[in-house]
Amino acid sequence: MTTYSKLVDVTVCTGCRACMVACKNWNDLPVETQAYSGGYQSHEKPTGKTWNVLQMKEHETANGGFEWLYRHSACYHCADAACEKVCPEGAITYGEFGSVDIDQEACVGCSYCVYNCPFDIVELADYVTEDGDVRQRAQKCTLCEDRLQEGLQPSCVDTCPLDAIVFGEREEMLKLAEERLEKAKQFFPNAQIYNPPGVGGTKMFYVLADKPSVYGLPENPEVPTSAVLWKDIAQPAGKALLGVTMMGVLTGYVTNKLFNKGEHHEEGGEVDESKHG
Template sequence: MVEYAKYVDVTKCDGCRACMVSCKNWNDLPAEPQDFLGSNQSHAKVTANTWNVLSFIEHENSKGNLEYLFRHSACFHCKEAACVKVCPEEALHYTDFGTVVINDEKCVGCGYCVQNCPFDVVSLATYKDKHGKEYKKAQKCTMCTDRLEEGMQPACVTVCHTGAMEFGEKDKMIQKAEKRLAEIKGKFPNANIYNPAGVGGTHAIYVLAEKPSVYGLPENPKVPTSAVIWKDYAQPIGKMMLGATTMAVIGAYISNKIFYKEDHGHDENGGGSNE
């Protein structure tokens, strides 16, 4: 099966935010008024209603000069996605394009995908039913899979006027990234290709001018061990013995215990930090 990927060259981005606007328009996402962040950045991070954010990073380069770095921030669509592995309802799944999408009818808003995503790109959106009762559903970038199915490109790619983004066969996108890396190494000695192996590689391949951490990205993201054990070992065996519904309940209970223990542990050590 042919794999596809979005290629993002941050060195060509000029921060115009056209990708953000096109994402909002195509996916019919509501506006989210934000407090002033003290910079040109409109949103601190992606949210349930803003799946694509243009990040502005103030950075002191190797020559001691202050410069702005830009990064198109959205879901990476990991080949081995933690969100898919931890979902007790199997609401998250892979498509033929390698993208990761959410089945709204199956999602129960448990939030395990949110807590396990190494890139912090999944969020819970709040809705109200006809009786006014609130409920939650996980939401994130879909890489415009609905457009891909019609032979079109992702909305963000189509509006990028600098050519910083492309979409195509993954092998070709990696080759393009490698060629571009060779071209910019003289100007950006720390330049690298971001396609982390710890999540099996991603379907959003980045050419970064600096180390991933400069852009707020994890250097070596990995699928949590607990998620691997649950999805690849415990769940298949349990389904054979107990049935899928029972295993979903057990999975929710186990995940809740794990997350409670982690949060409790953070509190005992002076509290954890949130981005």
């Protein structure tokens, strides 16, 4: 199966926020007013109501200069997603284009995915169920899977004026990232590709001008050990134990029925002696 990825080249991003606006418009996301925190940052991070945030960071250069660092931030769609591992309802799955999807009707708002996301992306937000009830459900970037199914690009990619965000087949995006990295290193000696292996690689990866921590990114994010234990050990063991338990219950039920039937026959009335030799 062909997998796809989104490449974000921060070295050519100008911080125009067109990606934010496009995401809000296409996904019909509500206005989310946040307290002013100073500077030009509109939202601190992605939330359940704002799936795509252009993060702006003031950075002092090695020679004492000053520069702005811009970074498109959204769900990374990890190949080995912690949120998928910890979901007790099976509401989080991998989509046909490589996205990590959340079934809003299956989600119960337990917040396990929120607490275990190594990038602090997933959050709960109001969701109107099929019955018309408003519930708290985990929500985040969907990689515009509905657009991809129609042969369109994700809305943030489609609107980026400088091709700082590009989308395509994963191998092509990895190759393009290497090409852009070579160009970036001419101006940014510490430039590097951010595609952390600890989460199996991400379906949204970066060409960064400096090390990840400069951009507020974890250097080596990993799937939490608790998530691995839960998904790969505890759940299979629990299902196996449940199977054994159910077999025991079923065996007991059948045995009980058989014995009770015999007792009922003996106690239920006289035995017809004519049927016995």
